[in-house]
Amino acid sequence: MTNSSSSIIVECLQVATVVFLAPLFTGWVRLLKCRAQARTSAGLLQPYRDIYKLFFKEVALAENASWIFRFTPYMVFGATVMAGAIIPVISTRAPLSATADIIALVAIFALARFFSALAGMDAGTAFGGMGSSREMMVASLAEPAMLMSVFTISLVNRSTSLSQMTHVIVNSPIMLRPSLAFALLAFALIAIAETGRIPVDNPATHLELTMIHEAMCLEFSGRHLALIEWAKGIKLLLFASLGIALFAPWGMATGGTLQSLVISYVTLTAKLAVIGVAIVLIETRLAKMRIFRVPEFLGAAFLLATLGMLSYFMLE
Amino acid sequence: MPFFSPLPLAFSSIVIFLMMAGLALLLQNRQTFLVNMAFFLSTVSCGIGLYAGFEAVASGSMQTMIMPIGLPDLPFYIRVDALSGFFLSLASLTGLMVSIYSFDYVKGILSARKATKLVVFYCLFMAGMLLVLISDDAYFFMSSWELMALSSFFLVSFEDESAENRRAAFLYILIAHIGAVMILLSFGILAGFAAGFENFMGYRFSAMRSAEPGMLWASIAFFLAFFGFASKAGVVPLHVWLPEAHPAAPSNISALMSAVMLKIAIYGILRVCMDIIGVQVWWWGGVVLVIGLITAVMGILYALMQVDIKRVLAYSSVEHVGIITVGIGLSMIFTSFELRMLAALALTAALYHCLSHSVFKSLLFMAAGSVLHSTGERNMERLGGLIHKLPWTSALFLVGALSIAAMPLFGGFVSEWLTFQAFLLSPVLPNALLKILFPLGAALLALTAALSARCFVKVFAVTFLGQRRAVPTTETHEAGMSMRLAMSIAAISSLALGLFPSFVIDWIDTVPQSLVKGRIASSAGAFGWMWLTPISAERASYSAPIVFIGIFAAVAVAWLAFHGKKAATRRSATWDCGFEKMTPRMQYNSTSFAMPLRRIFGFLFVVSESVRTSHAQPGSAPRIRYSLRIEDRLWYVFYKPFSDAAYYLAKQANRLQHGRMQIYLLYSFITLITLLVFA
Amino acid sequence: MSHELAIEINSLLAALILLTSFGLLVQRRVYGLLHIFAWQGVFLSVSTAIVGYSAGLNHLYISAAMTLVIKVFALPYILYVLIHKLRIKKEVEDMVNIPTTMLIGIAVVIFSYHLTAPIRELSTLMTRSTLAVALSTVLLGLLMMITRKKAVTQIIGFLALENGLFFAATSATYGMPLVVELGVALDILIAAFIFGMFFFQIRTSFDSLDLKEMEKLKDLD
Known part of the structure; x- marks a missing residue:
């Protein structure tokens, strides 16, 4: 809730970073994945080209698609960008960070998902409905685990405000905390489920029976698809940044000085690069699960988060 | 006592309702006039009630009166304080919207049957609910309670030609009476300990407050009252009547029952269990909390399985009553450990949820009513694609769905967020076991919230999106003017509750102050009306207006930047994967979802x-x-x-x-x- | 290594032991179970060594080494051979589904925490906070034996239970006397052999290692 011109500049910088670097992160993950699977990659900048190309393509709307379908891409994009303004990515003192704590942040993502699920059902095909139904199932089972993980972190930091949580971790001595380790593991599993990565969902598949998120977005085309894809990229980046902010925020700027911002960017890039490698390692090593194994996967996330909470009380 | 103060106004509002009930019998032969007149008076009367309740809460003062009528030597006592004022304004606000809605809705029924019975019992029902809120002694309370129960019984059985409705009404009245007996027994215990079992002087609530029944009898009285009221509120396992009775009634009555009557039962819990008996040990609150959690989870799971749109809404009422009960349970536990501020936070969350649930549930029932009105269909499996035919109803239903699914910016979110905050503050509790068990409760609540989102994606998408699944039997037409107006008021209220929580919390604040001797408004609104900081800014903060502006701005920028004329838009047939005989029946429906x-x-x-x-x-x-x-x-x-x-x-x-x-x-x-x- | 750091590492190891107990409870594959069991042994052994270091008790080093040899290498190897010879390839069958088992497990941990709370108040040892974990490990091992159908998984459950007892001894009283520990270690080793022989016997009698078959014994006479 601080209002100074420098913090507003930082905020704008952060939103711009999140929005315009997200395709780069997606490109990085794809590039690594191609290398890991001994394929030739389309290059780091391919997501930009894809999005750019889609903006100039014709939009094909299903005959009975309503305004919900046309509004959804904008809504999803808008909500995701707002989330990008809330999560501390380059500075712990971004002024919009205080507008929502982590519970409200989760709800903002849920808002975007609510509209995507509606849009999936709007065209009136079987696939859209299938995607919506599955996506909502994954989301509804991820929620308790997410809350438990948040609870554990908030026990340690005595706050659910994102900037405050980040601030506490940056300013406290490094300790071995089993509770945070468990919460991190749980968070990683939830992030995989929420961003639709292997082993929960395969972002590259268009095979009917295995799609979750893609089935829901199957009917989008042209600029709508561009926005959806872009928002998806931003979401991936945001979950990575959220993980960084909650568990390893070291190096993040706490003020608005130029020097600290530069350091912040350098560390952020390094951390994101590492996360990209981790994603690729998981995605190449594991196979996609059957859809009804997902509840067990998320159950494991819940278990880990609960163990984190328990070990806070029992061991710390 | 000046006339323009809460108690006389509330009383006059009730008198108008009772008068109208009598008048309706005289106007039997002029049905259209009767409907116009009744709902006009009802709107006015609800307006008066709303003002009275608002004033009572805002001032936080208490007014009492002894009525000259009643049994010999046992006059009726009435009283309006902050707690009853809150529920008075909640009931009147919903009543106001439903009255406006009823103008066109009831006229739509007239072609099929006379509305006299509906009008009479509608007025008695409203009067009964308001009387419960202002009564201050056990006799008057029970009589008003019975008036409310009986009139709603006749409303449930209004369309009495179907055996299903009759069965629903029977089940309803049966469970209502089991509940009433429990409440009566609880009052009996309290009155007995207040003034001895030989005389009747303990029947006043003020006498009961001073009763000291000892641990065992206090527990018995507490749980008799709790389960008695819980049976009316639809708490699991006493919920079975609710999904039968609410859909059976006409939609405006369903809205009133779900949005108001359940809250009257919640009022009963607060009044008797927290105000009169007072929380003495933490495990009372613990039981309430656990039952609330079970109710919430079971309610939403049942709701998900339903295909009848009104049954979904009824079951989701069970869920929301569960969430409110969770808030109350938390508040009881915090009270028993003398954590006043946290108790106030949890209670505020519960009250806030009462208010927002009233608004969005009446909105949803009214919208479901207009779907029923225009298609003659309640089964979602036969609906679909209504967004093209009913643009108003669908948009307003969407607002209700977003609200009930606890999406940010809408009413339902604020109260659930506050409940989560209350849960997350549990580490200050002195009891180690409770500290560990609380987060698990919070996780269940999170599951409920997420399932609720899923449920209302289903309801909205299956009813309004895609293509119609069955051939329509009647001409589908948009709802009447008054129906749209009423739903718009509800939608705007819901949005307002979501966007300006600090004003509402500031207004409610007198209720927790009088009930649990704690308040949160000063800390919640410490940073101005834009910010909501329940305990402190370091702990958690939420600014609905800024989030709203942020999302709105981002959407607007994206729209302006990309919705240009750069590329054409083309309408084409829905992609059928090359399978040429795709029919609307191949869509995902409620069951498959x-x-x-x-x-x-x-x-x-x-x-x-x-x-x-x-x-x-x-x-x-x-x-x-x-x-x-x-x-x-x-x-x-x-x-x-x-x-x-x-x-x-x-x-x-x-x-x-x-x-x-x-x-x-x-x-x-x-x-x-x-x-x-x-x- | 400072005292605080030792406590922190020990807590972390306790947390990992708890994690492995849950891992045993939910793992479906037999070889996966063996790996998790071996890891539990590793954590147990390191934890014991750390407690020995910071409490200055040399006999705990011997216990740690013994744990490492028997529980990390010997027992998993014996079981591995056994599984290999018996050609158990199927996934582990469980009686109660996994999410339910998990929830029961969580309840068990909370129960142990509640039960050991008074001891934690009284004790002055650096390991006092891990007592709840030790008790949960015992109970979770027992739970595993209850919820699994196959004999091989039962013996792993039994061994996990013993790990819990060992851990409890370390955290409550800095370990049992060396003689007792030696005896227990030997017992377990012998038990593993006997179990192995039993398995062959059970299989030749019933053509299956499913313990449900044992119910037939009742009808034999």
Whole structure:
């Protein structure tokens, strides 16, 4: 809730970073994945080209698609960008960070998902409905685990405000905390489920029976698809940044000085690069699960988060 | 006492309702005039009630009065304070919207049947609910309670030609009376300990407050009252009547029952359990909390399995009553540990949820009513694509759905967020075991919230999106003017509750202050009206206006930047994967949408699913019939044994019946002799 | 290594032991179970060594080494051979589904925490906070034996239970006397052999290692 011109500049910088670097992160993950699977990659900048190309393509709307379908891409994009303004990515003192704590942040993502699920059902095909139904199932089972993980972190930091949580971790001595380790593991599993990565969902598949998120977005085309894809990229980046902010925020700027911002960017890039490698390692090593194994996967996330909470009380 | 103060105004609002009920009988032959007049007066009266309630809460003062009528030597006492003022304004606000809605809705019924009965009992029902809120002694409370229960019984059985409705009404009145008996017993215990069991002077609430029944009797009174009111609120396992009765009533009545009557029961819990008895040990709150959690989770799971749009809404009322009960339970636990501020936070969350649930649930029931009105269909499996035919209703329903799914920016979110905050502050509790168990409760609540989002994606998408699944039997037309107006008021209120929580919390603040001696408004609004910081800014903050502006701005920028004329938009047939005979029946419907959850949580229900394949003629394609029955497991645990036992006993008693006069006289004779010997 | 750091590492190891107990409870594959069991042994052994270091008790080093040899290498190897010879390839069958088992497990941990709370108040040892974990490990091992159908998984459950007892001894009283520990270690080793022989016997009698078959014994006479 601080209002100074420098913090507003930082905020704008952060939103711009999140929005315009997200395709780069997606490109990085794809590039690594191609290398890991001994394929030739389309290059780091391919997501930009894809999005750019889609903006100039014709939009094909299903005959009975309503305004919900046309509004959804904008809504999803808008909500995701707002989330990008809330999560501390380059500075712990971004002024919009205080507008929502982590519970409200989760709800903002849920808002975007609510509209995507509606849009999936709007065209009136079987696939859209299938995607919506599955996506909502994954989301509804991820929620308790997410809350438990948040609870554990908030026990340690005595706050659910994102900037405050980040601030506490940056300013406290490094300790071995089993509770945070468990919460991190749980968070990683939830992030995989929420961003639709292997082993929960395969972002590259268009095979009917295995799609979750893609089935829901199957009917989008042209600029709508561009926005959806872009928002998806931003979401991936945001979950990575959220993980960084909650568990390893070291190096993040706490003020608005130029020097600290530069350091912040350098560390952020390094951390994101590492996360990209981790994603690729998981995605190449594991196979996609059957859809009804997902509840067990998320159950494991819940278990880990609960163990984190328990070990806070029992061991710390 | 000046006339323009809460109590006289509230009283006059009730008088208008009672007068109208009498007047309606005289106007039987002029139905249209009757409807216009009744709902006009009802709107005015609700307006008065709203003002009275608002004032009572805002001032936080208390007004009492002794009425000259009543039993000899036992006059009726009435009183309006912050707590009753809050529920008064909640009831009146919802009543206001429903009254406006009813103008066109009830006229739509007129072609089929007379509305006199509906109007009379509507007025009595409203009057009964408001009377419960202002009564200050056990007699008056119980009489008002019965007025409310009986009038709503007649409203449930309004469309009495269907056996299903009659059965629903019977079940409703049965459980309502079991509840009433429990409440009565609780009052009896309290009154007895207040002024002795020999006289009746303990019947006033003020006398009961001073009663000191001791631990055992206090616990008994507490739980009798809690379960008595819980049966009216639809708390699991006393919820079975609710999904039967609410859909059976006409939609405006369903809205009132779900949005207001359940809250009156919540008022009863707050009034008797927290105000009169007072929380003495933490495990009372613990029981309330656990029951609330079970209610919330079970309610939403049942809701997910339904295909009837009004039944979904009814079950989701069960869920929301659960969430409110969770808030109350938390508040009780915090109170018992003298953590006043946290108790106030949890109670504020519960009250806020009462208010927002009233608004969005009446909105949803009204919108469901207009779907029913225009399509004659309640079964979602036969609906679809209504967004093109009913643009208003669908947009307003969407607002309700977003609100009920606890999406940020809408009313439902703020209260759930506050409840989560109350949960997350549990580490300050002195009891180590509670500290560990609380987060698990919070996780259940999170599950509920997420399932609720899923449920309302389903309801909205299946009803309004895609294509119509069955051939329409009637002309589909948009709802009437007054219906749209009422739903718009509800939608705007819901949005306002979501966007300006600090004003509402500031207004409510007198209620927790009087009930749990704590307040949060000063800390919650410490950073101005834009910010909500329940405990402190370091702990958690939420700014609905800024989030709204942020999302709105981002959407607007994206729209302006990309919705240009750079590329054309073309309408084309829905992609059918190359399969050319796609029909609307191939869409996902309500049952298929809920299938994954049926598989995961199916063990909580009695699910019987069968697929039958038959060949109509040799060589033709097989006909496949799919049937699904989902039953309430709790019915078999809590109700079936009792109903079987009652049936058995009745059969045994039947043996006494012979039909011969002399035998009956003999029974009387034996009874008389027995009494003379032993008495 | 400072005292605080030792406590922190020990807590972390306790947390990992708890994690492995849950891992045993939910793992479906037999070889996966063996790996998790071996890891549990590793954590147990390191934890014991750390406690020995910071409490200055040399006999704990011997216990740690013994744990490492027997529980990390010997027992998993014996079981591995056994599984290999018996050609158990199927996934582990469980009686109660996994999410439910998990929830029961969580309840068990909370129960142990509640039960050991008074001891934690009284004790002055650096390991006092891990007592709840030790008790949960015992109970979770027992739970595993209850919820699994196959005999091989039962013996792993039994061994996990023993790990819990060992851990409890370390955290409550800095370990049992060396003689007792030696005896227990030997017992377990012998038990593993005997179990192995039993398995062959059970299989030759019933053609299956499913313990449900044992119910038939009742009808034999």
